[in-house]
Amino acid sequence: MSVVTKAGPRPAESFRVTRSQLNVVWTGVGALIVVVVLALMPYLVYSGTTAILVQGFIVLTLACMWNLLAGYAGLVSVGQQAFVGLGAYFVLILALHGTSPFAALPVAAIACGVAALPLWWLVSRLRSGYFAIATWVLAATIMLFVEQFSSLGSGTGLPLPGFTGMSPTLLTAYTYWIALAVTVVAMATVYLLLRSRLGLVLTAIRDDEVAARSSGARVGLARLLVFVVAGAGCGAAGAVLAISQLQVQPSAVFSVNWTAEMAFATIIGGLGTIEGPIIGTAVYMVLQQTLASYNAWYLIILGLVAILVALYARRGLWGLVDEHLRVRLFPVGYWLRLAGDNDRSGRRR
Amino acid sequence: MAWVNAIIQGVLTGGLYALFACGLSLMFGVMKVVNLAHGDLAVVGGYVAIFVITVTHVPVLWSFLIVVPVMAVVGYALQRTVIQSALNRGVLTTLIVTLGLSLVIENGLLQFFTANSRGIGAGMTLVTGSFSLGSQIELPYLLLLISAVAVAVLLGLQWFLSRSSYGRLIRAVADDQEAAQLSGADYRHVFGIAAALALGTAALGGVAYGMYSNLDPTAGTDTILLFAFVAVVIGGLGSLWGTLLGGMVLGIAQQIGAQINISDELLAGYLVFLLVLILRPQGLVTRRAQS
Numbered sequence: 302m303s304v305v306t307k308a309g310p311r312p313a314e315s316f317r318v319t320r321s322q323l324n325v326v327w328t329g330v331g332a333l334i335v336v337v338v339l340a341l342m343p344y345l346v347y348s349g350t351t352a353i354l355v356q357g358f359i360v361l362t363l364a365c366m367w368n369l370l371a372g373y374a375g376l377v378s379v380g381q382q383a384f385v386g387l388g389a390y391f392v393l394i395l396a397l398h399g400t401s402p403f404a405a406l407p408v409a410a411i412a413c414g415v416a417a418l419p420l421w422w423l424v425s426r427l428r429s430g431y432f433a434i435a436t437w438v439l440a441a442t443i444m445l446f447v448e449q450f451s452s453l454g455s456g457t458g459l460p461l462p463g464f465t466g467m468s469p470t471l472l473t474a475y476t477y478w479i480a481l482a483v484t485v486v487a488m489a490t491v492y493l494l495l496r497s498r499l500g501l502v503l504t505a506i507r508d509d510e511v512a513a514r515s516s517g518a519r520v521g522l523a524r525l526l527v528f529v530v531a532g533a534g535c536g537a538a539g540a541v542l543a544i545s546q547l548q549v550q551p552s553a554v555f556s557v558n559w560t561a562e563m564a565f566a567t568i569i570g571g572l573g574t575i576e577g578p579i580i581g582t583a584v585y586m587v588l589q590q591t592l593a594s595y596n597a598w599y600l601i602i603l604g605l606v607a608i609l610v611a612l613y614a615r616r617g618l619w620g621l622v623d624e625h626l627r628v629r630l631f632p633v634g635y636w637l638r639l640a641g642d643n644d645r646s647g648r649r650r
Numbered sequence: 651m652a653w654v655n656a657i658i659q660g661v662l663t664g665g666l667y668a669l670f671a672c673g674l675s676l677m678f679g680v681m682k683v684v685n686l687a688h689g690d691l692a693v694v695g696g697y698v699a700i701f702v703i704t705v706t707h708v709p710v711l712w713s714f715l716i717v718v719p720v721m722a723v724v725g726y727a728l729q730r731t732v733i734q735s736a737l738n739r740g741v742l743t744t745l746i747v748t749l750g751l752s753l754v755i756e757n758g759l760l761q762f763f764t765a766n767s768r769g770i771g772a773g774m775t776l777v778t779g780s781f782s783l784g785s786q787i788e789l790p791y792l793l794l795l796i797s798a799v800a801v802a803v804l805l806g807l808q809w810f811l812s813r814s815s816y817g818r819l820i821r822a823v824a825d826d827q828e829a830a831q832l833s834g835a836d837y838r839h840v841f842g843i844a845a846a847l848a849l850g851t852a853a854l855g856g857v858a859y860g861m862y863s864n865l866d867p868t869a870g871t872d873t874i875l876l877f878a879f880v881a882v883v884i885g886g887l888g889s890l891w892g893t894l895l896g897g898m899v900l901g902i903a904q905q906i907g908a909q910i911n912i913s914d915e916l917l918a919g920y921l922v923f924l925l926v927l928i929l930r931p932q933g934l935v936t937r938r939a940q941s
Contacts, residue, residue, distance in 0.1 A: 377745045379686070423924060425825035426931050429741045430676075430684020433749075434879040437925070441876060442920040449917070557871060561753050568746055597757035611746040612735055 317397045338482055343474040348558050351477040355545045357586045358480040359538045363563035364570070364578035366534035369491055371564070372573035373503040375510060377429065379560050380436025383420070384413045384532045386555035388539025390447055396463040397452075403479055406540040411454040416531045425524070435504025437557065444555035454526045458550035461543055481540045487534045492575055494530065501521055535563075541600045562599070565607040571617025580618050651786040657904040658787060664901030665797025666862060668688060668826055668894045669855040670878035671885075672804055673848030679888045680824045680844040683733060683744055689875030693867065694755060694862040695721045695853025699770055701830060710772050714857055724843040725849030727874045733845065734838055759867035767869075770860035777861070796858045801894070803851055808890050820844055881921040886912035888934020895934055899926075 302568055343351055363381065370376045391409035398404045424435045427643055447458045502523045505513035514520050543549050562585065570581025586604065592599035610617055616624075674688045685691075698720055699713045708716065729749075736747040759825060772778070780788040811817040823830040823840040831837050855874065859865065877900060885896025900919050907918020926933070 371742065375742070377742060379749065414680065426927070427883075430678070430686075431744055431883070433684065433745055433876070435883070438876055438880060438920060438923060441872075442917065442924065445917040445920065448913075480765065494839070511718055561749065564749065565745075565753075572742075597760045600757040601754050601761065604750040604757070606748050608750040610756070611750065612732070612739070613741050614738065615743070 310416075313624075317621065324556035325557070335363070336481070336485055340478065341522075343477050343508075348473040349474060350460070350546070352577050353586070354478055354570050355480040355589065356483040356540070356589075357543070357582055358471045359541055360562055360566055360585055361578060361582040362484050362538040362541070363535055363559060364566040364582050365484075365487050365491050365575075366473060366531040366538075367560070367563040368567045368572065368575075369494070369503075369527050369534075370478050370531045372567065372577070373495070373500075373507045374524045375506055376524060376528065377433045378436045378531075379389045379433045379530075379557065379564075380438070381531065381535045381563060382555050382557055383436070383440035384417070384448040384535035385539035385542065385559045386414050386440070386444060386447065386551065388418055388536030389543035389549045389554040390453065390539075391455065391541045393461055396461055397459075398519075400463070401502050402461060403475065406479065406483070406544070409540040410533045410537035412531030413539070414529045415586060417532030418525075418534075419531070421525055421528045425521070425528075440555060440557070442600065444551050447555075457547065458553075461546045461547050463547060464547065476541075476545050479544065483537045485540050488575075489535065490534070495575065499526060503527065558600070565603050567617075568618055569603075569610050572615075573617030574616070574623070576619045576621050576622075584618070652909060655787045655904070656909045658789065658904050659793070660902030660905035661711040661898050662789070662793040662797045662901070663755065663905065664864075664881075664894075664898030665800035666793075666855070666858055666897070667877045668804060668897030669796070669800040669851060669858060670874045671881040672807060672890060673850075673852040673895055674817045674875075675849045675882050675890065675893045676807070676844060678882075679728040681729075681733075681841045682741070682819055684748070684805065685733075685840045685848070686745065686875065687747040687755060687870075687911065688848075688878060689873070690752050690759075690870035691721070691724070691849055692852040692856035693759065693861070693865055694876045695849075695856035697759065697768065697772075698770060698853070698875075699857045699860060700865075703770070710770060711776075711863075713770075714854060715749070717853050717857055722846035722850040725845040725847075728840065728849075729842045729845030735747070743794035751792065752875075753797075756867050756870060761901075762815035763867065765866060765868075767866035768860075769864045772861040776899050790894035792861060796862060799812070799854065799899075803854065804924060806893050807851070811890075816843070830902075831908045839876045846891050859938070866923065877919075884923060884934060886935040889935045892933055892935030899934070 325366045325423035339354075342354065363385070367381060368376050372382075373440075379595070388409045391412045392402050395408060420439060424432055425441060426437045447453060453459060467475075495503065502513065502518045502520070505516065505518050506520055506523065510520065527533075539554060543555060566580050566581035566585040568581065569584050570579065571577030584606075588599045588603055588606075592602065614621060651905070670689070672690060673692075674685060677685050695717055699717045700802055702708060702713050702716050703710055706716075721734075732747060732751070733744065735896075736744045751806070776792050776795070780790040781794065782788055805815075808816075811821060812826045819830070819835055820843070823835055823837045827837050830840075852874075859874065861871065877897075881896035881900050882893055883896070884899050885892030885894070899922060903922040904915045904919040908915035910918070
């Protein structure tokens with residue numbers, strides 16, 4: 302804003318609009334290198350470390366989905382654990398019928414996306430806070446419903462079959478790779494979604510819902526799509542959870558702590574930015590690992606940090622980085638740059 | 651006869667649920683805050699009662715005389731500090747902050763009081779005694795007392811809001827914050843008072859729940875918040891009578907569910923909630939338009 306006013310009126314052709322100041326190719330190459338290094342991890346580190354990373358991938362996938370919901374579509378869901386649980390149970394059901402759990406994972410994710418449709422119809426008429434608790438009630442209802450089936454282990458759950466004869470080392474490595482794959486696909490989906498036309502609508506909703514509506518954006522449809530994608534993504538994370546735990550237990554997979562973790566990782570990192578969930582998940586994992594021996598303390602600190610960030614640094618840790626360096630690793634917005642203006646003072650659009 | 655009994659028990663437990671719900675309803679009605687930490691704060695009220703009873707040896711039933719004012723002060727302080735600054739930043743921040751509070755309180759209780767559940771012993775006669783109507787219908791004294799308290803609280807709140815001059819001020823601020831501010835009302839203070847009332851009633855709910863069942867750190871979200879919310883939505887937003895009715899509908903649904911199959915108790919309550927959401931999303935009682 303300040304740049305434009307200081308410069309005064311200029312001819313129309315003296316500015317250009319770009320997505321990023323850095324070349325996107327470099328970000329792409331950087332992301333590729335990170336993914337390749339991560340993919341080599343099972344050869345480099347002990348299985349204890351990869352197990353921790355799998356946990357991190359689950360939280361990161363969930364955080365990306367919650368960011369899409371709350372950060373862009375304005376849907377604060379406290380019931381995403383419904384999809385985590387459903388994803389885990391779909392894998393369990395398919396595995397009980399003889400499918401390999403790895404092959405069952407994509408099916409489970411799609412099934413969760415489909416399940417999101419009727420659930421959306423139920424909760425979409427409620428707004429903000431009431432939407433939040435309604436999704437929570439819905440998740441509780443789904444858990445109670447799943448517990449009705451004694452073939453699925455009722456209230457105690459079942460161990461996940463389908464891995465007999467596989468060596469533990471191989472199983473750990475496969476689990477790690479599939480968790481990594483799910484995270485990469487989830488992040489790529491969110492990134493491409495936000496660069497598309499829908500992304501423009503979602504960014505408009507994020508900034509001002511009323512203005513978006515009055516400009517003809519189909520807010521309802523955009524929200525439905527986001528809810529479905531987030532359902533599928535959380536379902537995939539739930540499927541990874543089932544595979545990594547080798548056990549599906551209703552109170553664990555339908556725990557509201559999943560939503561607390563995904564929400565707070567997103568908020569701490571930066572709501573409404575792609576980079577936010579990554580930073581937030583890193584902070585979450587560090588907190589969890591260092592305070593693991595102090596029981597519930599990491600959740601207490603996580604909650605306190607989230608409250609402080611929500612009140613005093615609304616755009617999260619990434620927002621602070623962005624403000625000072627003006628970099629964006631995953632450019633989904635636009636920058637307005639004035640001609641001859643080569644310093645880093647472009648404005649984001 | 652068993653069904654009649656289920657309905658009567660449902661009405662009585664519904665009183666308890668209405669007690670959980672009225673604070674949630676009040677805070678939404680006055681400051682448009684959906685307090686996701688409502689249930690956890692009610693549980694804190696219950697734990698404060700346990701603490702007060704062990705330390706001061708006051709009679710259990712009178713512990714509320716200390717607990718309710720303490721929690722009201724906590725409510726006022728929370729509203730004036732954290733919740734107000736969240737409110738200034740928008741609805742999303744309010745939700746995040748109250749969700750954060752919920753997580754902090756729940757895990758704080760877990761850390762300091764362990765996951766063990768503990769009850770508030772209300773005395774043998776009250777807990778086990780009951781009033782017999784015919785051969786199959788028993789009205790437990792404790793539930794009768796709790797529902798009587800719930801009805802009294804809701805009646806009192808309704809009277810306070812509609813008849814007293816301070817209640818009028820609260821309604822004025824709820825209707826139009828800026829106009830009330832222009833007329834010289836400090837809306838922040840009024841919000842604080844509303845939060846104090848909300849948490850005072852929530853604490854009563856927590857104490858009652860501790861006597862009726864057992865308190866544990868997760869009861870705040872698993873039971874109290876969800877039941878309170880379901881009661882508010884079934885009854886219709888912004889109506890205290892609706893909240894009482896909603897609590898009773900939830901109680902009856904649960905008792906009938908339990909009558910069919912003991913493990914269906916909770917599910918039946920939530921299914922009725924979903925049914926109301928589908929068929930009558932505005933709730934059973936709608937507030938008449940006020941001119």
